[in-house]
Amino acid sequence: QLSIRLMKVAAHVQADAVVADIGSDHAYLPCHLLHNGGAVRAVAGEIVKGPYESAKKQVQAEGLEDKITVRLAPGLEAIEPSDGITAVTIAGMGGSLIASILEEGKDRLKGVERLILQPNVHAQAIRLWAVENGWQTVAEEILKEKDKIYEILVLEPSEEKVELDAKQLLFGPELLKQQNDVFKEKWQREAAQWKAIAERLENTTQTEDIRTKKEQLLEKIALMEEV
């Protein structure tokens, strides 16, 4: 049984998509998609040998070798132009790593109609990348599973640059509109941590770096309190 987190990611993949799942580990997500009519073909990319072998085994065990190609490659290098990829999923990593994978491989995103990204932390890094690279948010979700809180960002190419303000970058333009209970819980947890860090910084020798860090934290706390 797939985790709720990956089920929710899968639900954003278009049924007629050719999907590349980057950092696929056991390839659970593409296997689920192919078994349930959630996509027509898939590539599962992995940078580490162990998970790559697990993905190959899983795809074989599920009899999906003709529909899922497993490749050992860093980031979007797992995608080849002839694959005709229309959707990319990247789940279960930090937002900064996801943003750097997108930045390093952006020439491989030609023809891709949708990115479905599930950062465990720091979704802001992805939103910043999206603004700079002509992708707009079409949906966002926040969910809690086994006491962990996850965000899902769904992006599509935009004709014109869609700017996001500081609040939208940090909290997410769609999540900010919804402000559901999980959203509130996430930011209450975060704010408690920021306040504890800011207090500790207060009692540390005030170098330029420390002052900048403290200012950034206070700015985030102020944004949070406004929201």
Ligand code: SAM
């Ligand atoms: N996507 C799965 C999920 O959400 O359950 C697996 C997440 S697992 C925590 C992260 C996986 O990404 C690991 O298997 C790791 O080897 C892989 N990974 C990390 N950096 C990568 C990169 N630059 N390119 C491809 N895979 C990467």
